[in-house]
Amino acid sequence: MDAFPIQELALPIALGGHDIIGQARTGTGKTLAFGIALLQRSEHGGKKPQALVVAPTRELASQVTEDLVVAGGKLGSRVLAVYGGRAYEPQVQALRDGVDVVVGTPGRLLDLVKQKHLDLSEVGTLVLDEADRMLDLGFLPDIERIIERIPAKRQTMLFSATMPGPIVSLSRRYLTRPTNVRAESRDESEATPQVVQHVWQAHQMDKPELLARVLQAQGRGLTMVFCQTKRACDRVAGDLVQRGFDAAAVHGDLGQSQRERALRAFRNGKIDVLVATDVAARGLDVDDVTHVVNYETPDSAETYVHRIGRTGRAGKEGTAITLIDWGDLSRWKLINGTLGLDFAVPEETYSTSEHLYEVLGIPAGTTGTLPKAKRGERTGLESEALEDIGETGRTRSPARRERTPAEAAPAAEERPARPKRKRNRSRTRGGKTVAAGTAAASESPSAPEPAAAPAPVAEAAPAASGGDTVVTERKRGRSRRRTRAGQPTERDPWNS
Template identity: 45%
Template sequence: MSAIKTTPTPNHLSDIRFADLGLHPTLLSGLQRLGFSHCTPIQAAALPHALKGQDLAGQAQTGTGKTAAFLLATLQHLLSQPRAENDDGLQPRAFILAPTRELAVQIFKDAQGLAIDTGLRMTVCYGGAGYESQRASIEAGIDLLIGTPGRLIDYYKQHAYSLKQIEVLVLDEADRMFDLGFIADIRYLLRKMPPPAQRKNYLFSATLSHRVLELAYEHMNNPQKIAIEPDQVTADRVNQAMIHVANDEKLPLLVGILRQQHAKRSMVFINTKREAENVERGLQANGFEAHVLSGDVSQGKRLRLLEDFKAGKLPVLVATDVAARGLHIPGVDLVINYDLPQDPEDYVHRIGRTARAGATGDAISLCCETWVYSLPAIEKYIGMSIPALEGGYDLIASDYITPPRAPRKHSGTARRGSGRPRTRRNT
């Protein structure tokens, strides 16, 4: 695997124009509709090699245009190479795997935008919603199939589609695939496809760890390694700050920060679902429209929350780390780490929700008694000390309204006729 490393210029975009890459005219018209004329650094480094037919293992920090890079390479192949004469036109020719439902949906929407003038057929498959409609969409005939491993394997075992005609494979957020335990599923699907030498293979990831590179060597054809190395681990357009605060003052401080910042879109990251629900109640009691996005929220509600947040109808999204990676949400002004993450990489992914596509943004971390021990590892990882926000402690809302306690959930094991659930005696 040969390697190319580049450090992007302070300008978000490179000097390379999409019009100079030899892309299909319908792709250029799609890019023009979206207002894109110049490549980002990862696109400028990856696309020339992909368009020459080389496999790619790409690394770039979040929000740098990785998705458009592999989508343009994939769509270009589909447009420039006709189907085989014995092809019935129903089976997918390109296959994109993503670790989460939200990321799969985002890739699908980006693909629709880029391919709007191409006539290519595509669909997205993920768990939690639309089982019959997703299957029907596949069986109607598609060129590009996007989805998460579990649902795609389900349909495959039902013979809803075949993998024998796959010409392009994309693995997005490969490191996250390992974290979520999907590698056995991915290898199962890859074994059903033509061998690596008979297809194009694009692997993109925030980190190219040893296990990710091992996957690349195993299932790709001498891939070209593309690593976009920023001057700093974190985006240079994110204004980072922290405030040391006691646990019982965190919610009043959060309310004060949101009042002072006047951000149109704010994301508040919490480490646990239970605390996220407490924060949601606290913000709502103090006049903020806020809702929780976590792993066990139903798929339909998750998509509605994301759409409302993107549209500006929901100004504050309280999220666990399910929302920290892979989501492209334009216009996030403010990220607040209500809890410092335990993994330093999660800090980078969280604050990467703002300052995307060349914009600027603010990231404020609340360093409380419970999670402050994560701070040294985070600062070592990002290569800098996070500055204290001047006057930050003074932002604590003196008129904070304490919300009513949430109703206690119980298992329904009350004694018959008692009229109330059994409680455990304090010891």
């Protein structure tokens, strides 16, 4: 198997211990370009990590870890992935047992360092993967804090598909005489050349129908659909499921276990459509992705490059389709000009356009609903188990974790039961306390006697048969004398 150009250029320099700024298209083997050198130069068997790889997203950290585990299998390298969304305890325990290489996201790395679970004092190799993406996500302050905790005498490598100006400034501060490695000529377009690109102007209301027909194109395999927002991801994925497609969404609002479940189902072929935000556009390496659909216009040229780079990987061919809404034409023209593409004026396309069927090889008569005969070929997302990874909704130190019911039960048994206290309410009469339930006859003789009840008032009422008068008695309301500190108060005239 032949090495990729970036590997041929970078490996000799990296094995020599020199700092590197590496640039190459996505999907051309950057991970092994630094991974092989990193594993070879690390000492194995110690407690503290010898190398650190910082990645911008959880998905990229997981992908890099898997590649390093495979590459370092015969060397016996111990590689640990640390990122948010997973429980602290397994990561902390692995660090206590000892690891050689740590791959993680900036936030979780700093948390473990502050809690003194992760010691970076013996790190000799630092790798910043997809460095431009970390700058876009605002991780620059966190990266600087991490670098301050690493020995100044180290090897530092920056790898990314694009190298904007801030990356140059970062390299000047933290790299020592770095070697710039670029795996393609400067006048070559940054877009992946083996990917056939189609850019069409589509109406927002017609996009669901158009997408459903694109997914029935000839030779379509695994497909990734990119949206700008999380809400759009859920809406598009739900619409595709109703139309009969095996689809799932991946975005930041989902729990880590749900995201990994969807990615596993996609990699294993249990679903063939993955609707994602740009969180999955970096470092997601899935074999046999034949089509990428930009359902919504990307926000920059770099995002466009990374999106379509999910297909056409490792020298394979792929197809990228971008749907431009009328309101996004100006933004697309900037992207088109930056990348030097030939789609400055996208062709107006609808779900019924003839050129759509001809270019993609969509069978005639195809509708926006997948025929029942083609359904059930894949087992679907439900067939992929949802792993319990101990994900937490907030960052919490393992030292202050909540006890399980099994741990709390012995403590409850050891603690003696607290006796119930009997409430004893005292009553006062005439300003003096008497026991509850005491009869009125046992009251203190010093208490003033209550006023005599007024005599009933007689009223004359006419007899039912007339003539004679019948005298009846009307009961007067009960009057109670109020006292303050044992002294009687004036009678309320309303109760008289």
